[in-house]
Amino acid sequence: xxxxxxKLTHILQSFVTSTTDIQGAAVVTPDGLxxxxxxxxxxxxxxxxxxSAAMLSLGxxxxxxxxxxxxxxxxxxxxxxxxxxxxxxxxxVFLVLADKAAKQGLLLLEIKRxxxxxxxxxx
Amino acid sequence: MExxxxxxxxxxxxxxxxxxxxxxxxxxxxxxxxxxxxxxLIKKRTTVAFDFGRLQFGPDMALHLYGTPGQxxxxxxxxxxxxKAHAYILLVAAHRPHEFREARRIMxxxxxxxxxxxxxxxxxTDCPGAWDAANIALALGYPNPSRRPPxxxxxxxxxxxxxxxVIALVQHTWSGSLAATS
Numbered sequence: 001x002x003x004x005x006x007k008l009t010h011i012l013q014s015f016v017t018s019t020t021d022i023q024g025a026a027v028v029t030p031d032g033l034x035x036x037x038x039x040x041x042x043x044x045x046x047x048x049x050x051x052s053a054a055m056l057s058l059g060x061x062x063x064x065x066x067x068x069x070x071x072x073x074x075x076x077x078x079x080x081x082x083x084x085x086x087x088x089x090x091x092x093v094f095l096v097l098a099d100k101a102a103k104q105g106l107l108l109l110e111i112k113r114x115x116x117x118x119x120x121x122x123x
Numbered sequence: 124m125e126x127x128x129x130x131x132x133x134x135x136x137x138x139x140x141x142x143x144x145x146x147x148x149x150x151x152x153x154x155x156x157x158x159x160x161x162x163x164l165i166k167k168r169t170t171v172a173f174d175f176g177r178l179q180f181g182p183d184m185a186l187h188l189y190g191t192p193g194q195x196x197x198x199x200x201x202x203x204x205x206x207k208a209h210a211y212i213l214l215v216a217a218h219r220p221h222e223f224r225e226a227r228r229i230m231x232x233x234x235x236x237x238x239x240x241x242x243x244x245x246x247x248t249d250c251p252g253a254w255d256a257a258n259i260a261l262a263l264g265y266p267n268p269s270r271r272p273p274x275x276x277x278x279x280x281x282x283x284x285x286x287x288x289v290i291a292l293v294q295h296t297w298s299g300s301l302a303a304t305s
Contacts, residue, residue, distance in 0.1 A: 029159045030171070031157060031158050031162075031169050032194075033159055049196070050196040053156065053171045053172075054154070054172040054192075054197065054200060055172075057156055057171045058154055058172045061152060061153075065152070
């Protein structure tokens, strides 16, 4: 069955709009191409996708080479907010951009929930 | 121990990852992922961050080789890698003339960001339809043979051939720094 981009986009949009302090989200291929995105204005989908793929692949490599095991997620914490990358099955990477005010526990729970929705569409 | 950082760049499928794998003494740190874009026409996997290899060069110098991704969507990696490079080699597949323009674009990107020495490495020169060095140099914007970077032919699969290219790059870098100090 073909992957429905509309469904993916819909999931991302409702995730971004319904969760407080989330500013954007994207689902990209492991080689850095956009599948679906709901990003803040001015952010280029293609660039965001390539960066997500590069970061996750390096994280994976650190996990295996520096004996940290399989990588669940990568956190980028800046003074303005978070960028969180989560592997979404074999064929996708999930990126979430959140405000500094975001509550981390809530954030992780929401990410987990959205991941399973995304995976269901990607299957 | 002096460390010289060399960047290996060029369009998709030029042979950058293979180049580094051929000469590295350590197991190469690669970040390749299954390709889903136009790279798929050429190969199954593609680099998404960088390749890293190391080569001991004489008793007190180590070469660190960094391979860039080929696709321009990863140009932030090109930027990161070239900032710290001492020199770079632009690999160009001689038998895919439609990519020369992309090779030239990558070269201009690098030149705008870094003045370090570079050479051009031609790969796939044994493939049908391969252009000769003079014409490729012309296509890359070097009409005058006496005023162009060194052009070497390299078989990325052969360690000896890649080593020759690396030596040419290091020599070119040294001759440049000698000229600058004299």
